[in-house]
Amino acid sequence: MAYEHKAIETKWRKEWVKRSTYCVANDPSKPKYYVLDMFPYPSGAGLHVGHPLGYIASDIVARYKRHQGFNVLHPMGYDSFGLPAEQYAIQTGQHPAKTTGQNAARYREQLDRIGFSFDWSREVRTSDPAFYEWTQWVFLQLFDSWYDPRADKARPINELVARFESQGCQGQDASILTGDIEEFVGEFTAEEWKAFDERTRQMVLQHFRLAYLSEAWVNWCPALGTVLANDEVKDGVSERGGHPVERKRMPQWSLRITAYAQRLLDGLDQLDWSESIKEAQRNWIGRSEGALVRFPVGEDFIEVFTTRPDTLFGVTFLTLAPEHVLVGKFTTEAQRNAVEAYVNKAKNRSERERQADVEHVSGVFTGSYAKHPFTGADIPIWVGDYVLAGYGTGAVMAVPGGDQRDWRFAKHFGLPIIAVTEGADIEKEADESKEATISSEGFLKGLKVPAAIQRAIAELEKRGAGEGRVNYRLRDAAFGRQRYWGEPIPIYYKDDIPYPVAEKDLPLVLPEIDKYQPTEIGEPPLARAKDWSYEGYPLETTTMPGWAGSSWYFLRYMDPKNKERFASQEAVDYWGQVDLYVGGSEHATGHLLYFRFWTKFLHDRGWIPFDEPARKLVNQGMIQGVSAILPFVNKVKVSQDYDDFEGPVMDPERTPLVYVSQSIVAKGEEYLKRQLLLKYQSYWPSLKIDSEHTKIEFHLSGSNVDVRFVQGDDAIAIEEFKNEKLKSFSEAKRDIDFVLDESSRVTARREVEKMSKSKLNVYNPDDIIERYGADTLRLYEMFLGPIEQSKPWDTNGIEGTYRFLRKFWNLFHTGSPSEAPVPSTHGVDPLRLTNDAPTKEELRVLHATLKKVTEDIERMSFNTSVSQFMIATNELGALKCDKRAVLEPLVVVLAPFAPHIAEELWQKLNPEKYASDTYKGVLAEPWPAFDPQYLVEDSFNYPISFNGKTRLQLEFPIALSKEEVEAAVLANPEVQSRLEGKAPKKVIVVPRRIVNIVV
RNA sequence: GCCCGGGUGGUGGAAUGGUAGACACGAGGGACUUAAAAUCCCUUGGUCCGCAAGGGCCGUGCGGGUUCAAGUCCCGCCCCGGGCACCA
Structure with missing residues (x-):
């Protein structure tokens, strides 16, 4: 009889609840292991296929550790405060608690269907007053x-x-x-x-x-x-x-x-986290050593932070961020209008835009001058938006000879550029090298950069004009939300x-x-x-940000019902740090930094005995979605002669939001512009075509469209999309219009990006489970590739894992009944196994699998362990193996990956064990040990290469020494004929690997 | 722009510096079947030579380098994805 995933999975879902298989007690007599997943935000879109990727991996580890005798804490909950629920509430008037509750219930249903070993009796929700009481308490x-x-x-x-x-x-x-x-x-x-x-x-x-x-x-x-x-x-x-x-x-x-900047930085060295995440945090914290320098301006002064005080003699101007508090004060009357206009424009540009845009230099002179602390020279004070208010002091000393951004600014405004380093070609670019020798006039001349830095700081301190300073890029975290x-x-x-x-x-x-x-x-x-x-x-009217609850939730799982404390001292002492934390790398600098910060803080105040929350962190890659992006008109700019205005065409009262088919955009700018002009003339008939005096520009931007509205040919369902979109404009009503292509379609552009509700490119796991079962989904997500790697979702290979499970099932049910068949009291589909002694070959397959799978779980290489299961199944199938001694241990090692089928087979193999209601099933069984004696080979098939290119293979006993192998290889007639009588220059023999002959 | 990843067949991917493409999908061919499903077997990186057995050359984003040997190490690029402080 065939493998029936639905019957099996439904049966065990119920049975596990009945037996409380996954409930875990705080039991100090057993060694603990804490496996934590980043809990999800319960969005209205439901769980998507990206969520389980990490959960499956951590579930495999959690189950594996149970088999190894650990008391494993593996909880789950919901990060249930957040913006999407609120926006939905604004649109529909429904209380966010209600929609969040519904969403969480849906998540739970979906999670349950995947067969996770979560202890749901410990569930937490950040929006539950019994939980956020303690978030407020931490505050x-x-x-x-x-x-x-x-x-x-x-x-x-x-x-x-x-x-x-x-x-x-x-x-x-x-x-x-x-x-x-x-x-x-x-x-x-x-x-x-x-x-x-x-x-x-x-x-x-x-x-x-x-x-x-x-x-x-x-x-x-x-x-x-x-x-x-x-x-x-x-x-x-x-x-x-x-x-x-x-x-x-x-x-x-x-x-x-x-x-905590320095401690957050130092703490990283002790953590078993990926180098890339640690590096991201280091860069985020952004420690830099340098100096604080004060430039006097009359009675006042401007303070700048620089990492290169050695270049002080190259300073030709100062630049203030547009938001700098002193801008107004230092602006002269003559410059006031220009400065105010610039500041207003510049400060509304986003920081990211300001940093990313290196093409366009902009700035304005305040009219004032500061005094150089060493030379006393007058240094003009400028305002420039390449300087950010939030970093350092919001002001820089500009050294165009030594800093490329300053150089560009100086070039653009014709400010002087002084060479600061020997051999620099300042006509072409600034010299930012730190190996250089200082060449600018003054007491630093001739010193190497590091020595010059020391000297400059000493001099600043001596003259009271500044001091050495460590600066961090890290900024204090905004904690209030409107x-x-x-x-x-x-x-x-x-x-x-x-x-x-x-x-x-x-x-x-x-x-x-x-x-x-x-x-x-x-x-x-x-x-x-x-x-x-x-x-x-x-009372305060702002609320906490999304990351508040997630900064300490790992502690609440230890003792989730406690009313006296966030968790009891005993629970905190027993469970301690998270041993394995699994989640997305997109949290590298947000959540993961706050998580560490709060842990250090609670440690400082004596509440917990450790100051890092998670010993080991693994980032699952993102399962990406293929998004649909629809272009829309973001801005219409009409220029008449030299006057620009973004006239009535952009007035939302009069013009709709115009979406444009990608198929039109693809036809080139001219065609696009003609189509847009036609459209806009229907709203604004006086709009003229480009002429000598008039120029019209359309700026397009892209907006994500829910993939549900997009058909196979990338055309969107226009009416459905429009209705959905109009619903989201709760206030400020604005109509929506489309520029259709000649087939009356509106097509979207496809792009691979992260799968997320905000990108509207979400796929859910339910259909897969319905068709193939949870075990297949689990195996397939693991089989897709290395856990840390990102990949777009695609179900092309899922048949392979489903076939594997059927073949595995068949190994137990299609053997020939022998003289002494294994008795089976269970089910309509009796096992057909024997108690015969396994062959050497069968044992080799079994132990090779035990070895590979165990090693692979330890290094979290799950795709290769799934491959190994497939290899074992194919090989045992070819051997027609029906030996209980071989197949039974395989059920245990498969159990963490495919728990339902494994539990079903285990019950068929050991029905008597399940008589007790407290039996925890296959999970309670010890992990089978691998025995190396079955893997010993006595010969090795050497690849024989010439100059690194493999030409033939020769088999030799592994007992042979290097010299014996070399002699045997050279004696071989085929090798001789390839050598054409010439003596090889060199022969490299790597035992049990390769022979390379250099000719 | 800055920081962090990644780039290997038609596709997902495998490979302690040591036989590139394991395993799986897809595709092609075959067996079984009235048929389909399911299952099983064979072929499958490109290209060239050969009736065949077999063999040659090329090949891990691009260009250099180190090495007996490079997907793997080093230098310089290109492209894609993620993050950039109020999405979670």
Whole structure:
């Protein structure tokens, strides 16, 4: 009888629940192993085929460790706060908790169908008040802490207050302030501290707390009245509705992760994480050594950070970021208009755009000059958007001879360029080499770069013009969101001073509101809540970001029901660090850094005994999707003579959002422009064709279309797409129009990118499971290739894994019944096995498989272990092997990969074991040991190569020495004839590998 | 632009510096079958020579280099994917 995946998988899904097979207790008598997956955000699109890739891999390891006798914690939950649920709520008015609950239920159903060994009794959801109570609690701990640079750890803020009361503040306490608060309050004595009023004290403490209120730049969309993620901004307009977006400074809660920069960097060395992730974090933290240099400007000064103080004599101007607080102050009246116009334009460009755009240099002179700290020369002060406000001090000393960006700026504006290094050809480009010798006039001349740096710093310190400084690129993390669907921040305001909600009053539950949008005056949605106050004082209205809950959730799984603590001390001590963490590399610098930060913090404050959350990390590659991208008109620019205007054509009141068929775009610019002109003339009849005085430009952008709307020929289902899109324009109604091609189609462009709900290119696993079963899906996803590698989803090879499972099944059911068949009491499809002793060849196949599969699981090379199972099955099939002694151990090693079929076969092999309700099935069986004696070969088939090219093969006993092999090879007639009587120059014999003859 | 990955047959991929293409899909041919499904067997990187047995040459994104030997190591490029701080 054939392998019936549906019956088998349904049966065991129920049976595992009944037997609580996967429940795990905190049992200190057994060695522990903690396998964690990055939990999913339960999106409305359901689980897609990319999610299980990592889950299957970790499930294999979790099950393998169970077989090896470990007590394995392998939990799952939901990262259930987030933007998509909120947007859906805005569109439909449904409470996000409701849709999130539905989505999670759907995820659970899908996950259950794949046969994971998750202990669901430990499930967590970040949006559950019983969970976020502790997220809020961590926030309060952060608020209640400062970072003591002397102890190099976080400590209670009371200790700082006590220190202020006895010693005041001598400034060095502020050395950790590298974040968004730029101006420090200054030094004060104990007496002064005591004389401060409450407001001043709290203001001072804000500069030290690890959770603090500051100002930060955000993408503000006035039309939507809210802050947008970079993700939601495309080409300067909001993705929803296409409204303009500007950058604005707003009060924000932030976390002082910068205090941990050095420890986050140092900690990486101990971790068994991929080099690429560690490298990404190192670059993200971006430690650089250099100097802080002050350039006096009248009574004031401009502070710059440079990694190259050795090039100080090459400074020809200073450049300030457009957002720099001193720009206004240093702008002369004559330059004011020009500077303000530039600043307004520049600061609304995104940072990424500013960094990426090296083609166009832009900037403006402020009219002021600073004094060079060494030469006293007048240095012009410019504003340029290539300088970013958030890095260093937001100002650079420009050395066009030694820095390419400065060089380009200088060339563009005709500023002087001084050669700083010997042999530099400054006419062509800057010399950024660090091996050079300094050539600019001054006391650094003739020194090598490293020596010159030391000397320059010493000189700066001597003259009080600066000092050596380590700078980090890492910035403090913005922690407030102008959103509804997140953890409320447990803070209330008394006279505008923030105070923490008392721990006993947690959780601060998310209030009900009537609409999930910002208020009319642009306050966050929580401002709509009735009576959003604490002891009569107003509560904070921003909520926490998506990464808050995920920064500590691994601890909650250890003791998920605890009401007294985030997890009991015993649970934390027993489970400790995560032994294997599996998730996507796209989290390299977001989640994985915050995760480490919070762990270090909780360790500092004595709550947990370890300061890194995960010992080993494996990044599964992304299963990519093939997206459909539809071009649309982003901007229409009409120029008349020298005046540009983006006239009424872009007025949303009058013109629809115009999507253009890719088939038209593909026909070339001229054709495209003609079609677009025709379309736009229908909205704006006075629009003229290009002439001597008028020029019209259409700027296209691309928007992802749900792959469900796209047919095989890339044409989209126009009406369905339009309806869906119109629904998303909840406010600011705008019509939608299309430029069709000659077959009245609108086609999309195809692109491979990450599979994600936001890219609308998601495929789900349900259909596969329906057709082939979960075991096939599991094997297939593993068989696709190395776990860390990304690949586009494609089901072409799935038949192969399905066939393998049928063949494996048949090994147990198609043998000939022998004299003493193995009794089987189970099922209508009796086993047909014998207890005969296996042959040498059968044992070789078995042990080769045990060896390969065990080694492959250890190095997480699952695609090759699946291959090995296939090889074994094919070979045993060819041998017509029906020996229980060979096949039974194979069931155990297959079980982590294909648990349902393995459990079914195991039950048929050992029905008596299942009589007990507490029997945990095949999972409880020990991992079969590999015995090398069965793999010993006595001869080796040597490839014989000439100059590295293999020409023939010769078999020799492996007992032969190198010399004996060489002699035997040279004696061979075929080798002799190839040598044509000449003596070889050299013969290389690598035992059990190769013979190479050099002629 | 910056940082991190990747590039091997028609396709997914395999290969401690040592026989490139394991395993699987697809394709072609055959067996079984009334037929289909299922199953099994053979061929399958390109190209050239040969009736055949067999043999030659080329081949791991491109160009160099190290080595007896390079998919693998080094240098310089090209292309694709991911991240770039409010998607999760």
